[in-house]
Amino acid sequence: MAESWQDLLQRASQLRQAGRVGEAIDAYKRVLAINSALPAAWYNLGWLQKQARAFDDALASYDRALALKIDGPEEVHLNRAVILADHLQQPDAAKRELDAALAANPRYAPALLNLGNLMEDLGDRAGARDTYQRALEVDPRDSLALARLGGLSLASGLDHDLAQRLREALAHASAPVERADLGFALAGMLDAAGEYDEAFDAASAANAASRAATGAQYNREAVERFIDRSIAAFPSPVAADESPAPVFICGMFRSGSTLLEQILGSHRKVAAAGELDLVPALAAQIPDYPNGVANAGTGVVERWRETYLAALPVRLSAEQLVTDKRPDNFLHIGLIKTLFPAAKILHTRRAPLDNLLSLYFLHLDPAMSYALDLDDAAHWLGQYRRLMAHWKALYPSDILDVDYDVLVRAPEAAVRSVLDFLGIDWEDQLLDFHQTSAPVKTASVWQVRQPLHGRSSGRWRNYEKHLFQIRALKALNEGD
Template structure:
């Protein structure tokens, strides 16, 4: 563990010094060292298994359904890890009506505890069971955030659970964050992430995970095009006010100037983006991949951008 940690730290120092070739080689070794750390079962990424998961979810939700209720749902924020989800939540948290929930474990916990085997269990859900699950979820976040008006539930991997979200909360609004795929993959690979995200230890695995995420999101958007808002990080940093206005409109929130000063918030942030969201919006992370262009042939090919 220590060897890998030191490697990621050295890679960051070399990147900040502009020594990009050395940084890339150092990050590659750090990721190799991380793969050698013993992990729990399933700590190695299985591309075929992930494709099967996405296939099953698409099959489990062939249409939008006609459910009602769930107007008291939070705002759900999801997408690829390191695509701007923490930034999006901070922008919304700067609004006077919004309380950030952070990376809540509520939905994954429902799936693990009450909806096995997943997603086959969805076939037997009746209205009573749906109401019970909805109540369990709402009780969970009301206990954590009593009296809050508008709450955000920000978990990047909740893109896997959008079908469940729309089953429990047919009126739910979902914000999908994304950014340039090359920048996104590199940003994941440059961090020493948990082995719960084994796809991040290999650039081509990261590309595969991203492509599967986009494939599933395309399906969700085909079912609920008016209820899913895509916020592009690169467009946001290029024109903050326009994109923040669009975000607030989608969320049914009035404009507040403070949403452009999100970096001044004195709230707890428990993600890898904590320091980035303490700064005003900047553009230096857009197109960062160009610093590493000579090394990205395999990643571009994996993304279909050869």
């Protein structure tokens, strides 16, 4: 006796809850082939397809759920907006979805927060501020909306009323994640206003709250083992070829990678693809990584390359360079050169104490657990340097160091050296990069919408007495 669609649906739900994405997708498709009038099943299929990075399929499934009048359509519109904005680089379409979500439910806070974030990506400060204010009208205790408002208010003249609102919200916040959101926002405002001691205290408390919220712990031994294995897995260079390849921009987070890509993206022969997760996602799928790369056959490597190219939002061509800016791709240069032997690597660097301090003042992904503690961050930086030294020894002519402080101090000379490395000519509009309307989806969104300046160079000196209480940082400064 054949299974009923109800039995199949129960099995599909079990597979989804167990995290067996591919099997769950197949199961939901079987259900819907029998009974296509199930909006919740279409929704779950869309959610699973997003996890599998089948973004066009996910959009189509969500669309079917909407056509079938699913309850809570605002959530479906929100999910479609996230795909369009974060993965398909279609901000206008994403905004239409968020507008539709708010038309269905004007008080839907997640859509308001995402709309504010999208406006920040597009450089619309006033629109973002108004949207976060709307979210606070819906829920005056929305700590994330208040924190985002604080993030828009960095100025040399402290907004005392907003800073006090943040302090009061912090005093009443019970959840660690709320204390982290609010604390990082307050630290940023105080830092911009020159209130350095209170800013450092606020950042320290925010990092502690972030660790409490996520349970993130930095494992130094595991990092060292991974670096050892990466060096051992790629003992010799891959032979170069002439096939088109992206330009990869990598280094430490907060080392100037977004700035460099924005400048290059102003060139008529460069398409800036933004901060992509394609290489880390591919690495996560390779068994016994990184050794699995060195042991892979030609056919397997070709499939990996096709997977990457299929997900790349801009098509490679001989006429146009495409940049893939993901700072921690420095971990995967062995994989990158296996996929694209002709790939050029732009390695962004920054004065170490400035770099680590910038990390410490930001609410970053829990995966970046090293950033929650300055001593851990110093260890991470040391391991990053060790691995980069290996890649540069293998590929000395394919990796160019781009120093942040040199770039902001003497931009034309620095940019010309990058263009020479890439084999393209100078264009006068390159230093007007801040006027671009293209979305910027990193923590540097507001910095790169300003003309070049050197105000962040030497920022660590404002916190010298705090930093040098940490032996590793003092030694790092003395040795650099």
